[in-house]
Amino acid sequence: MRQDGRTAVTFRFSWHLAVVALLLALALPAPTRAQAAEKRGQATNLPLPRYVSLKVAEGNARRGPTLSHRIDWVFKRRDMPLQITAEHGHWRRVQDRDGAGGWMHYALLSGTRTVLVEQETLQIRSQPDESSSVVAVFEQSVIARLGECNPGWCRISSGGYRGWAPKKALWGVAPDELRD
Missing domain, CATH: 2.30.30.40 (SH3 Domains)
Structure with missing residues (x-):
């Protein structure tokens, strides 16, 4: 240790920082797997x-x-x-x-946000349900504006037509993506 005491002060200060960092780490919640992977x-x-x-x-x-x-x-x-x-x-x-x-x-x-139709023909429905009425049919490679998405369906619009399409028939939206 030097006579001016800097070594001892530095050691004490570093030790206090380590304790504070440990307490903060214990107090904060650990990131979820999804957060860590994002x-x-x-x-x-x-x-x-x-x-x-x-x-x-x-x-x-x-x-x-x-x-x-x-x-x-x-x-x-x-x-x-x-x-x-x-x-x-x-x-x-x-x-x-x-x-x-x-x-x-x-x-x-x-x-x-836009999407690309991936199927040769894609029936656009009035509701996010296979049994609802067809309001339009889009051809492959049509670009549509993306709206709301639930787990299996997205609301899209193009050429003055709008309705719901199965998410799996679209490129430009993640399979697990939800939108309001």
Whole structure:
């Protein structure tokens, strides 16, 4: 120990911090398995992966998160649902339902949720029930705006028609996702 006593003070201070940290750890609830497994974006702190849509009629997906990176893919459908899988500053790594994609500037993306019809023909129902009346039939690859979702059904709209569709027939919504 030095004559000015700094070593002893430092030791006592560190010991007190350790005790406080231990008490806080015991007082706070442990994270659930779902919370521990949920990955969050560095730039936004939003969950990853998550779904967004293409805001523009044409958007470049690049090999890396800068304008100097090569363009690997060009998305050409406004409102196309995309899945964000990573973030780096103002850039988001996205992919479509086939896994094609790359890094896009966040200004090209919208938080408006859309889905893609995955079946050859999809009956849209008046209620979230197979026995309810059919209000429209959407063809494969139709882009629809996403509304409310319960465990098995989502309310969607496109071309002036709206109704309920089985969640499993849509790409752009997670199987366990619930929306009000």
